[in-house]
Amino acid sequence: MTTDILTVTNLKKYFVIGHSGILKRKPITVKAVDGVSFTVKEGETFGLVGESGSGKSTVAYTTIGMYRPTAGNISFRGQNLFEGNRTRPLALKKEIQIVFQDPGSSLNPRRNIRQILELPLRIHRPGDNRLEEIVRLLEMVELPPDYMHKYPQMLGGGEKQMVAIARALATEPSFIILDEPTSALDVSIQAKIINLLIRLQDEFHLSYLFITHDLSLMRNVASRVAIMYLGKICEVAEAAEFFRNPYHPYTQMLLSAIPVVSEEEEKLKPKKIISTGEIPSPVNIPSGCSFHLRCPKKMDICSEVDPVMVEVEEGHTVRCHLYGQP
Amino acid sequence: MPSLTPESDWLQEEVNNVTAQANSLTLPKSKTMENIGRSWYKFSRNPMSIVGLCTVLLVVFLAVFAPLVAPYPEHAGAFVDFANASRPPCGRYLLGTDVVGRDILSRIFFGFRFSLTMGVVVLALVVPPGVTLGLIAGYNQGTWLDTIIMRLTDIFLAVPPLVLALAICSVLTPNLFNAMLAVSLMWWPWYTRLVYGLASTLRNEFFVSSAEAIGAGKAHIIFREILPNCISPIFTKMSLDMGWVILIGSALSFVGLGVQPPKPGLGTMVADGAKYLPDQWWISVFPALAIVVVVLGFNLLGDGLRDMFAAEEV
Numbered sequence: 056m057t058t059d060i061l062t063v064t065n066l067k068k069y070f071v072i073g074h075s076g077i078l079k080r081k082p083i084t085v086k087a088v089d090g091v092s093f094t095v096k097e098g099e100t101f102g103l104v105g106e107s108g109s110g111k112s113t114v115a116y117t118t119i120g121m122y123r124p125t126a127g128n129i130s131f132r133g134q135n136l137f138e139g140n141r142t143r144p145l146a147l148k149k150e151i152q153i154v155f156q157d158p159g160s161s162l163n164p165r166r167n168i169r170q171i172l173e174l175p176l177r178i179h180r181p182g183d184n185r186l187e188e189i190v191r192l193l194e195m196v197e198l199p200p201d202y203m204h205k206y207p208q209m210l211g212g213g214e215k216q217m218v219a220i221a222r223a224l225a226t227e228p229s230f231i232i233l234d235e236p237t238s239a240l241d242v243s244i245q246a247k248i249i250n251l252l253i254r255l256q257d258e259f260h261l262s263y264l265f266i267t268h269d270l271s272l273m274r275n276v277a278s279r280v281a282i283m284y285l286g287k288i289c290e291v292a293e294a295a296e297f298f299r300n301p302y303h304p305y306t307q308m309l310l311s312a313i314p315v316v317s318e319e320e321e322k323l324k325p326k327k328i329i330s331t332g333e334i335p336s337p338v339n340i341p342s343g344c345s346f347h348l349r350c351p352k353k354m355d356i357c358s359e360v361d362p363v364m365v366e367v368e369e370g371h372t373v374r375c376h377l378y379g380q381p
Numbered sequence: 382m383p384s385l386t387p388e389s390d391w392l393q394e395e396v397n398n399v400t401a402q403a404n405s406l407t408l409p410k411s412k413t414m415e416n417i418g419r420s421w422y423k424f425s426r427n428p429m430s431i432v433g434l435c436t437v438l439l440v441v442f443l444a445v446f447a448p449l450v451a452p453y454p455e456h457a458g459a460f461v462d463f464a465n466a467s468r469p470p471c472g473r474y475l476l477g478t479d480v481v482g483r484d485i486l487s488r489i490f491f492g493f494r495f496s497l498t499m500g501v502v503v504l505a506l507v508v509p510p511g512v513t514l515g516l517i518a519g520y521n522q523g524t525w526l527d528t529i530i531m532r533l534t535d536i537f538l539a540v541p542p543l544v545l546a547l548a549i550c551s552v553l554t555p556n557l558f559n560a561m562l563a564v565s566l567m568w569w570p571w572y573t574r575l576v577y578g579l580a581s582t583l584r585n586e587f588f589v590s591s592a593e594a595i596g597a598g599k600a601h602i603i604f605r606e607i608l609p610n611c612i613s614p615i616f617t618k619m620s621l622d623m624g625w626v627i628l629i630g631s632a633l634s635f636v637g638l639g640v641q642p643p644k645p646g647l648g649t650m651v652a653d654g655a656k657y658l659p660d661q662w663w664i665s666v667f668p669a670l671a672i673v674v675v676v677l678g679f680n681l682l683g684d685g686l687r688d689m690f691a692a693e694e695v
Contacts, residue, residue, distance in 0.1 A: 121594075148594060149596070152594060153594050155590070161590075164610070165610055173596045175596075179596070225598050
């Protein structure tokens with residue numbers, strides 16, 4: 056029986072972007088994340104998929120502690136990550152690490168690779184021989200040891216991302232958030248990074264929260280997938296099940312939009328649903344189900360009532376009126 | 382319990398291997414020389430920066446070795462030679478003599494000493510606290526710490542600098558030290574402002590978020606992650622400010638609140654000669670030109686540095 060490593064319960068994160076009114080000032084908020092719940096199991100890769108602006112990165116940044124949630128809760132192995140008003144204890148920071156999307160801005164251009172990798176070692180593993188450890192970390196991500204004297208600008212995009220991965224590994228974490236780790240890279244390097252991540256997961260029994268907008272990538276790496284739309288999760292399922300039998304119209308739309316080359320691949324996809332429109336602004340979220348403006352199977356109830364999560368099959372939940380209360 | 386010996390032996394071997402590797406790592410030659418060469422190329426593409434650099438080097442040389450290079454070093458202090466008073470520029474006194482017969486050229490060389498001391502000391506007093514406050518306020522943007530620090534700088538910036546300096550110098554004894562103190566007091570907010578702008582942008586960079594996620598302390602983030610990215614603009618501003626500080630120092634000397642006679646402050650010399658204009662023009666015109674040369678030199682150098690750093694970013 057696998058245990059839960061990360062539990063997100065009804066997470067909400069609103070950003071105040073301004074005020075309306077002169078006397079009675081009402082804050083204008085962006086509901087970046089609006090009631091998201093999911094669990095990540097020990098040793099699995101949980102995929103979080105969504106268009107840009109769906110709030111998937113906000114979930115990541117809140118988990119790592121860059122934001123405090125407006126409401127809701129995130130707990131790691133049963134321990135609340137936002138207890139009181141204090142900063143997160145070092146022991147917890149050690150366990151949860153993050154790899155950002157753009158390795159160009161996540162590595163300080165004025166510090167060389169040795170200094171970058173030394174920081175987590177100095178803080179979390181004071182006894183170890185740092186130089187040896189840095190060499191070992193670089194080997195782990197398949198970079199030559201003399202890279203430690205280079206500065207980030209001297210490295211290619213893929214190499215930079217490997218350094219970022221090595222830095223995340225340096226604290227010996229058990230849970231790593233991967234915030235679109237490959238979307239800023241060339242396709243040839245993407246495969247290399249993904250293979251590296253899979254190998255490291257096996258080697259160190261890591262759990263990943265893998266955030267991406269690339270559905271076909273999800274198919275290969277994730278064990279379970281959640282689809283986000285406008286700050287809410289609309290469908291959660293096992294990765295295989297998810298591609299075989301998508302329930303939510305939005306998921307069907309996304310899957311049918313995956314570009315394919317051959318006829319056989321085309322046949323595997325659900326029947327073509329033309330994707331219409333763009334994701335609405337999270338400042339003005341549509342009433343009822345936030346997807347109803349773009350939904351091909353829209354019903355009257357959709358624009359009035361926001362649907363709730365329903366378990367349609369074992370381990371497969373959907374938030375849509377089509378699969379209402381049985 | 383199973384014996385751990387074979388495994389730990391293997392582990393030991395592995396550790397030895399890694400250690401040996403780490404030791405045998407031939408550290409690649411640092412690229413410092415190459416980088417300096419590239420920066421110099423960017424700097425030297427603008428001939429005016431070279432002019433500025435040469436001027437500054439020349440002035441520094443003359444100031445440091447004033448007793449050796451000045452034709453009449455003894456003329457720097459209280460010296461009187463009425464026989465040669467108010468001589469126009471000639472072969473013996475290249476820039477003429479003042480009303481008590483002191484060689485203007487020698488006094489200008491010594492005057493450089495006071496001007497440079499003023500600039501260096503003021504910047505040394507101003508830059509560390511100004512930069513530190515700016516970093517703290519910028520990193521804690523939006524908090525009460527930010528508000529306090531930035532409102533304080535606003536208050537200091539609202540006071541006319543020269544008036545504040547005049548007030549301080551006239552309340553305390555007018556001398557070089559108090560002039561430096563006064564100028565320092567009104568100069569730091571500019572650095573706080575500059576660094577605040579940079580730091581408040583840099584704190585949103587993902588490398589800062591990474592350091593926070595790792596658990597780095599505030600001191601590390603402020604001084605090791607953010608500060609190194611602010612160095613170029615700070616250096617540029619310092620070299621430009623050198624000129625401004627010297628100018629203000631000369632202005633204070635001119636009104637008698639800086640360098641005190643018989644010491645040869647450039648401003649003091651201009652003031653002394655002003656009474657004898659236009660007939661004995663050389664007494665004040667040459668020290669005034671000396672001020673122009675120093676200030677211009679530092680400004681050109683600053684522009685060159687700015688171009689060099691700007692090119693580096695690309």
